[in-house]
Amino acid sequence: MNLSYFISSRINKSKVSSFSSVIYKIAIASIGLGLAVMLISFLILRGFQENIRNRVVSFGGHLQVTRYTASNLFGENPLSSGQAFALEQEEYPFIEHVQAFAYKPGLLKTEEEVQGVVIKGVGPDFREEYFIENMVEGEIPQYTDTAVSTEVVVSQKIADQLRLELGDEVLMYFVQNPPRFRPLQIKGIYSTGMEDFDASIILGDLNLIRQLNSWPDTLVGGYEVFVKDFDQLDAAQEALYEATDYNYFVEKITDKNIQIFEWLGLLDRNVVIFLTIILFVAFFNIISILLILIMERTSMIGTLMALGAQNSLLRRIFLYNGMLMVARGIMWGNIIGLGLAAIQYYFHLIPLDKQNYYMDYVPIQWNWSLIILLNVLVLILGLLMMLVPTMVISRIRPIKAIKFS
Numbered sequence: 471m472n473l474s475y476f477i478s479s480r481i482n483k484s485k486v487s488s489f490s491s492v493i494y495k496i497a498i499a500s501i502g503l504g505l506a507v508m509l510i511s512f513l514i515l516r517g518f519q520e521n522i523r524n525r526v527v528s529f530g531g532h533l534q535v536t537r538y539t540a541s542n543l544f545g546e547n548p549l550s551s552g553q554a555f556a557l558e559q560e561e562y563p564f565i566e567h568v569q570a571f572a573y574k575p576g577l578l579k580t581e582e583e584v585q586g587v588v589i590k591g592v593g594p595d596f597r598e599e600y601f602i603e604n605m606v607e608g609e610i611p612q613y614t615d616t617a618v619s620t621e622v623v624v625s626q627k628i629a630d631q632l633r634l635e636l637g638d639e640v641l642m643y644f645v646q647n648p649p650r651f652r653p654l655q656i657k658g659i660y661s662t663g664m665e666d667f668d669a670s671i672i673l674g675d676l677n678l679i680r681q682l683n684s685w686p687d688t689l690v691g692g693y694e695v696f697v698k699d700f701d702q703l704d705a706a707q708e709a710l711y712e713a714t715d716y717n718y719f720v721e722k723i724t725d726k727n728i729q730i731f732e733w734l735g736l737l738d739r740n741v742v743i744f745l746t747i748i749l750f751v752a753f754f755n756i757i758s759i760l761l762i763l764i765m766e767r768t769s770m771i772g773t774l775m776a777l778g779a780q781n782s783l784l785r786r787i788f789l790y791n792g793m794l795m796v797a798r799g800i801m802w803g804n805i806i807g808l809g810l811a812a813i814q815y816y817f818h819l820i821p822l823d824k825q826n827y828y829m830d831y832v833p834i835q836w837n838w839s840l841i842i843l844l845n846v847l848v849l850i851l852g853l854l855m856m857l858v859p860t861m862v863i864s865r866i867r868p869i870k871a872i873k874f875s
Contacts, residue, residue, distance in 0.1 A: 473783065474783050474786035474787045474790060478786075478787045478788070479790075493759050493762050494759060494763070494795060496755070496759070497755050497795055498799045498802065499799075500751070500752050500755040500799070501752050501755075501756070501795070501796060501798075501800065501802075501803060502798075502799045502801075502802035502803040503752075503806070504749060504799075504803065504848070505799065505803025505804065505844065505845070506804075506806040506807035506810070507748055508748065508749075508844050508848075509803065509807030509808060509811065510807050510810060510811055511741055511744070511745060512741070512745075512844065513811045513834050513840075513841075514811075514832055515737060515738070515741050516835035516837050517832075517833030517834045517835035518734075518737070518827075518829075518833055518835075519734050519737070519835075520833070520835045521828070521833045521835075522734060522828055523700070523731075523734070524603070525603075525604065525663075525828065526664070526723060526727050526730060527600065527696070528600045528601045528603070528604060528662075529590075529601075529667050529671065530694055530723055530726060531569070531693075531694030532695060532696055532697045532703055532706070532723050533694070533706060533710055533720055533721065533722060533723070534692055534693070534694055534695070534721045534723070534726065535692055535695060535710065535720050536691070536693075536718070536721070537549045537692075537717060537719065538717050538718070538719050548683070548689035548690060549690060549691075549692065549693075549718065550688060550689065550690075551570060551687075551688050551689060552688065553693065554713065555693075555695070555710060555713050555714070556570070556693055562709070562710075562713070563698075564697050564698060564699070564702060564705070564706040564709060565695060565698070565706075567595075567597050567695075568595070568694070568695050568696070569595040569596050569693070569696075570592070570595060570676060570693055571590055571591060571676065571690065571691055571692055571693070571694055572590075572591040572676055572679040572680070572690055572691025572692070573589070573590055573591070573691055574644060574679045575587070575588045575644075575645070576589060576642045576643055576644040577643045577645075578628070578632060578640050578641070578642050578654075578672075579642070580633065580634070580640055580641075582633070583631060583632045583633070585631055586670070587624075587628065587670050588670050588671055589642065589672050589673075589674040589678075589679065590671055590672070590673055590674065591674050591675055591680075591691070592613065592673060592674075592675075592676055593613055593615065593677070593690075594614055594615055596610075596613065597696070601673075604661060605623075605659070606626050606659045606660060606661045607636060607658065607659050608623070608636045608656070608657055608658030610623060610657075610658055611657045611658070611673075611675070613676065614677075615677075616677075617677070618677045618678050618681055619675040619677070619678065620654050620655055620675070620678065621654070621655050621657040621675070622654045622656065622657060622673060622674040623656075623657060623658040623660055623672060623673040624656055624658075624660075624672045625660055625662075625667070625668040625669070625671065625672070626659050626660070626661040626668065627668040627669055629656070629659050635656065636656055636658070637655070637656060638655070638656045639654065639655050640653070640654055640656065641653055642654050644682055646682070650682055652678065652682075654674070661824075662828065663824040663825065663828035664730075666727075676690065679691070695710060703722055703724065704722075707720055707722050749851065752799075752848075753851055753852065753855040756792065756795070756852055756855045756856060757855055757856075759792075760788055760791070760792050760856060760859035761859045761862065763791060764788060764859060764860070764862055764863060771784055785860040785861075788856075788859070788863070789853075789856055789857075789860060792853075792856035793852075793853065793856070796848070796849060796853070796856075797849075799848075799852075800848055803848070804845065808841070811836075812834075814831075815834040818830075818831040819831075
């Protein structure tokens with residue numbers, strides 16, 4: 471058996487009721503709580519970012535392809551539906567899905583209220599799974615290539631303002647020449663908690679907008695492109711720009727909603743600063759604990775030196791001691807952190823104000839590569855921090871250590 475490991479194990483067994491055992495347990499708790507806080511913080515942050523990002527993407531895709539226009543009005547200059555990237559998606563490996571859309575502003579009118587909204591027309595290529603998590607009640611209408619449907623999905627906010635329920639019929643007036651109106655039937659109600667969408671957007675039939683604008687079925691307002699890897703969004707934008715005509719505009723969702731994504735990026739920086747402070751405190755404790763252990767074992771160190779033990783052997787004794795301390799801290803940190811995260815993930819015990827946070831409860835996003843990275847980071851930093859106090863051993867003089875023991 472390794473001599474330094476044997477002595478280290480004997481030291482651990484001997485400090486059942488000693489003062490150093492209390493300090494030792496405090497160090498383990500410090501490491502464990504530090505890791506647990508880091509795990510929970512990053513899982514919540516990733517869950518929050520993923521949730522917000524998915525809600526924004528569900529309304530506009532990762533990339534939007536439209537024709538250049540001189541204004542920012544919702545009445546687009548239409549473009550042809552025969553785009554190569556839409557018809558031959560398999561030729562573009564970064565594309566997951568493409569769907570057509572068109573916008574049309576108007577007024578929803580009931581007997582008592584009037585609300586300005588924008589109807590977003592979608593067709594049979596509309597991918598429901600991107601939007602289904604926003605649904606509160608009802609369903610998303612099934613639109614076709616030929617028939618014109620007047621079934622729509624409105625937000626909970628609009629439904630509350632106009633006192634609308636599922637199955638109700640409401641008139642929508644379109645400001646154009648000549649003015650037109652259509653009776654719309656409420657087929658579903660959604661809620662994202664995001665004011666920009668909930669206050670103004672309703673989902674309807676793309677063919678209805680074509681009919682109102684007198685477009686043939688070969689024209690659309692634009693295309694929403696969903697990519698396979700969000701981290702490759704810039705490269706996807708560049709590739710799609712090269713694949714389209716010179717008068718087409720390819721816009722990233724991060725640019726279209728720049729305030730939201732800058733806010734999410736700011737959260738990243740704040741969490742990193744906060745967790746760096748936690749790491750500093752936890753590993754400062756490691757240095758302090760090992761120094762206390764060395765001080766308490768000064769007589770033992772002096773005796774071993776007198777018997778011919780090298781400084782390297784003595785360092786390994788306390789390194790093994792510290793490694794066991796860090797390992798136990800990591801174990802308890804994972805039990806506490808992942809345990810609490812799992813409870814929140816399955817039972818949603820901690821609620822949130824949806825108007826302020828865009829969701830009803832604290833979200834958890836499992837990211838196992840990040841969990842492993844945090845564990846490895848704590849282990850490596852812990853081992854590095856243990857090298858500092860063990861250097862004190864070389865300054866101990868055997869005669870003085872034995873004499874004053």
